[in-house]
Amino acid sequence: MGFTEKQEALVKESWELMKQNIPELSLRFFTLILEIAPAAKKMFSFLKESDQIPQNNPKLKAHAVKVFKMTCESGIQLREKGEVVVADTTFKYLGSVHLHKGVIDPHFEVVKEALLRTVEEAVGEKWSEEMCGAWCEAYDQLANAIKAEMKEET
Ligand code: HEM
Numbered sequence: 001m002g003f004t005e006k007q008e009a010l011v012k013e014s015w016e017l018m019k020q021n022i023p024e025l026s027l028r029f030f031t032l033i034l035e036i037a038p039a040a041k042k043m044f045s046f047l048k049e050s051d052q053i054p055q056n057n058p059k060l061k062a063h064a065v066k067v068f069k070m071t072c073e074s075g076i077q078l079r080e081k082g083e084v085v086v087a088d089t090t091f092k093y094l095g096s097v098h099l100h101k102g103v104i105d106p107h108f109e110v111v112k113e114a115l116l117r118t119v120e121e122a123v124g125e126k127w128s129e130e131m132c133g134a135w136c137e138a139y140d141q142l143a144n145a146i147k148a149e150m151k152e153e154t
Pocket residue numbers: 040043044045046059063066067070071094097098101103107108109111139142143146
Protein backbone atom coordinates (compact mmCIF):
# COMPACT_ATOMS: atom_id res chain seq x y z
CA MET A 1 0.00 0.00 0.00
CA GLY A 2 1.26 3.48 -0.84
CA PHE A 3 2.31 6.16 1.54
CA THR A 4 1.48 9.77 0.69
CA GLU A 5 3.85 12.69 0.62
CA LYS A 6 1.92 14.18 3.52
CA GLN A 7 2.30 11.00 5.58
CA GLU A 8 6.01 10.94 4.85
CA ALA A 9 6.34 14.58 5.91
CA LEU A 10 4.47 13.91 9.17
CA VAL A 11 6.69 10.99 10.09
CA LYS A 12 9.86 12.90 9.22
CA GLU A 13 8.73 15.98 11.13
CA SER A 14 8.07 14.01 14.29
CA TRP A 15 11.32 12.06 14.03
CA GLU A 16 13.23 15.36 13.76
CA LEU A 17 11.68 16.44 17.07
CA MET A 18 12.27 13.07 18.70
CA LYS A 19 15.95 13.03 17.75
CA GLN A 20 16.58 15.91 20.13
CA ASN A 21 15.52 13.90 23.12
CA ILE A 22 16.65 10.31 22.58
CA PRO A 23 17.75 9.35 26.13
CA GLU A 24 14.46 10.39 27.71
CA LEU A 25 12.28 9.00 24.93
CA SER A 26 14.10 5.65 24.93
CA LEU A 27 13.42 5.30 28.62
CA ARG A 28 9.82 6.34 28.20
CA PHE A 29 9.36 3.85 25.33
CA PHE A 30 10.60 0.93 27.44
CA THR A 31 8.60 2.07 30.45
CA LEU A 32 5.49 1.98 28.28
CA ILE A 33 6.38 -1.44 26.82
CA LEU A 34 6.72 -2.90 30.32
CA GLU A 35 3.57 -1.16 31.54
CA ILE A 36 1.57 -2.72 28.72
CA ALA A 37 3.33 -6.11 28.88
CA PRO A 38 5.38 -6.72 32.05
CA ALA A 39 6.39 -10.16 30.77
CA ALA A 40 8.43 -8.58 27.97
CA LYS A 41 11.09 -7.81 30.59
CA LYS A 42 12.65 -11.25 30.45
CA MET A 43 13.40 -11.04 26.73
CA PHE A 44 15.71 -8.08 26.84
CA SER A 45 19.25 -8.79 28.02
CA PHE A 46 19.49 -5.35 29.61
CA LEU A 47 16.21 -5.63 31.56
CA LYS A 48 16.49 -9.19 32.82
CA GLU A 49 18.87 -8.63 35.67
CA SER A 50 17.56 -5.48 37.26
CA ASP A 51 14.39 -4.46 39.05
CA GLN A 52 14.38 -1.07 37.46
CA ILE A 53 14.66 0.02 33.88
CA PRO A 54 18.33 1.03 33.58
CA GLN A 55 19.01 4.69 32.91
CA ASN A 56 21.39 5.46 30.09
CA ASN A 57 21.84 1.88 29.00
CA PRO A 58 23.34 1.83 25.49
CA LYS A 59 21.51 -1.35 24.44
CA LEU A 60 18.17 -0.01 25.61
CA LYS A 61 18.78 3.20 23.74
CA ALA A 62 19.87 1.25 20.67
CA HIS A 63 16.67 -0.81 20.44
CA ALA A 64 14.48 2.23 21.01
CA VAL A 65 16.30 4.25 18.36
CA LYS A 66 16.20 1.32 15.92
CA VAL A 67 12.45 1.07 16.28
CA PHE A 68 11.89 4.84 15.98
CA LYS A 69 14.30 5.34 13.13
CA MET A 70 13.52 2.24 11.12
CA THR A 71 9.80 3.03 11.30
CA CYS A 72 10.50 6.52 10.03
CA GLU A 73 12.71 5.16 7.24
CA SER A 74 10.11 2.57 6.40
CA GLY A 75 7.64 5.43 5.79
CA ILE A 76 10.13 7.12 3.46
CA GLN A 77 10.70 3.88 1.53
CA LEU A 78 7.00 3.23 1.29
CA ARG A 79 6.56 6.59 -0.36
CA GLU A 80 9.59 6.35 -2.63
CA LYS A 81 9.46 2.70 -3.61
CA GLY A 82 6.04 1.51 -2.51
CA GLU A 83 7.59 -1.11 -0.25
CA VAL A 84 9.64 -1.33 2.92
CA VAL A 85 13.37 -1.74 2.51
CA VAL A 86 15.82 -1.86 5.41
CA ALA A 87 19.21 -0.22 5.37
CA ASP A 88 22.30 -1.78 7.04
CA THR A 89 20.64 -5.15 7.59
CA THR A 90 18.17 -7.62 6.13
CA PHE A 91 14.73 -8.75 7.13
CA LYS A 92 16.07 -12.28 7.25
CA TYR A 93 18.52 -11.26 9.97
CA LEU A 94 15.89 -9.25 11.86
CA GLY A 95 13.44 -12.14 11.66
CA SER A 96 16.06 -14.51 13.01
CA VAL A 97 17.14 -12.25 15.91
CA HIS A 98 13.56 -11.74 17.09
CA LEU A 99 12.61 -15.37 16.69
CA HIS A 100 15.59 -16.48 18.77
CA LYS A 101 14.89 -13.90 21.47
CA GLY A 102 11.43 -15.45 21.89
CA VAL A 103 9.45 -12.60 20.33
CA ILE A 104 5.98 -13.59 19.13
CA ASP A 105 3.46 -11.72 16.97
CA PRO A 106 1.42 -10.10 19.79
CA HIS A 107 4.59 -8.43 21.08
CA PHE A 108 4.62 -6.32 17.94
CA GLU A 109 1.27 -4.83 18.98
CA VAL A 110 2.69 -3.96 22.38
CA VAL A 111 5.68 -2.20 20.84
CA LYS A 112 3.37 -0.43 18.39
CA GLU A 113 1.21 0.94 21.18
CA ALA A 114 4.29 2.08 23.11
CA LEU A 115 5.77 3.65 19.98
CA LEU A 116 2.61 5.62 19.16
CA ARG A 117 2.32 6.86 22.73
CA THR A 118 6.00 7.85 22.79
CA VAL A 119 5.65 9.83 19.57
CA GLU A 120 2.47 11.47 20.86
CA GLU A 121 4.18 12.61 24.04
CA ALA A 122 7.27 13.72 22.15
CA VAL A 123 5.49 15.95 19.64
CA GLY A 124 2.88 17.34 22.02
CA GLU A 125 0.52 19.74 20.25
CA LYS A 126 1.64 18.62 16.82
CA TRP A 127 0.07 15.20 17.38
CA SER A 128 -2.91 14.47 15.12
CA GLU A 129 -5.02 11.62 13.80
CA GLU A 130 -3.13 11.90 10.56
CA MET A 131 0.29 11.72 12.20
CA CYS A 132 -0.88 8.71 14.19
CA GLY A 133 -2.07 7.06 10.97
CA ALA A 134 1.24 7.66 9.23
CA TRP A 135 3.33 6.11 12.05
CA CYS A 136 0.84 3.29 12.33
CA GLU A 137 1.05 2.43 8.65
CA ALA A 138 4.85 2.66 8.50
CA TYR A 139 5.21 0.50 11.62
CA ASP A 140 2.72 -2.12 10.45
CA GLN A 141 4.51 -2.59 7.15
CA LEU A 142 7.88 -2.88 8.88
CA ALA A 143 6.57 -5.25 11.54
CA ASN A 144 4.82 -7.39 8.92
CA ALA A 145 8.06 -7.81 7.00
CA ILE A 146 9.88 -8.93 10.17
CA LYS A 147 7.02 -11.25 11.17
CA ALA A 148 6.99 -12.81 7.69
CA GLU A 149 10.68 -13.70 8.04
CA MET A 150 10.07 -15.11 11.51
CA LYS A 151 7.49 -17.46 9.98
CA GLU A 152 9.83 -18.41 7.15
CA GLU A 153 12.35 -19.64 9.66
CA THR A 154 9.98 -21.77 11.71
C1 HEM B 1 16.92 -6.67 18.75
C2 HEM B 1 14.61 -3.86 15.53
C3 HEM B 1 10.33 -5.14 17.47
C4 HEM B 1 12.65 -7.48 20.98
C5 HEM B 1 16.65 -5.84 17.68
C6 HEM B 1 17.64 -5.29 16.78
C7 HEM B 1 17.00 -4.53 15.87
C8 HEM B 1 15.59 -4.55 16.20
C9 HEM B 1 17.60 -3.77 14.70
C10 HEM B 1 19.14 -5.50 16.91
C11 HEM B 1 19.60 -6.71 16.18
C12 HEM B 1 21.11 -6.87 16.38
O1 HEM B 1 21.86 -6.28 15.60
O2 HEM B 1 21.49 -7.60 17.30
C13 HEM B 1 13.25 -3.97 15.78
C14 HEM B 1 12.21 -3.32 15.01
C15 HEM B 1 11.00 -3.70 15.55
C16 HEM B 1 11.29 -4.57 16.67
C17 HEM B 1 12.46 -2.40 13.82
C18 HEM B 1 9.61 -3.34 15.15
C19 HEM B 1 9.22 -2.98 13.96
C20 HEM B 1 10.60 -5.89 18.58
C21 HEM B 1 9.58 -6.46 19.45
C22 HEM B 1 10.23 -7.07 20.46
C23 HEM B 1 11.66 -6.94 20.21
C24 HEM B 1 8.09 -6.37 19.21
C25 HEM B 1 9.64 -7.75 21.66
C26 HEM B 1 8.90 -7.09 22.54
C27 HEM B 1 14.00 -7.47 20.67
C28 HEM B 1 15.01 -8.09 21.52
C29 HEM B 1 16.25 -7.86 20.88
C30 HEM B 1 15.96 -7.11 19.66
C31 HEM B 1 14.77 -8.83 22.82
C32 HEM B 1 17.64 -8.23 21.41
C33 HEM B 1 18.08 -7.02 22.22
C34 HEM B 1 19.05 -7.30 23.32
O3 HEM B 1 18.72 -8.04 24.27
O4 HEM B 1 20.14 -6.73 23.27
N1 HEM B 1 15.41 -5.37 17.30
N2 HEM B 1 12.66 -4.70 16.79
N3 HEM B 1 11.85 -6.20 19.06
N4 HEM B 1 14.59 -6.90 19.58
FE1 HEM B 1 13.62 -5.78 18.19
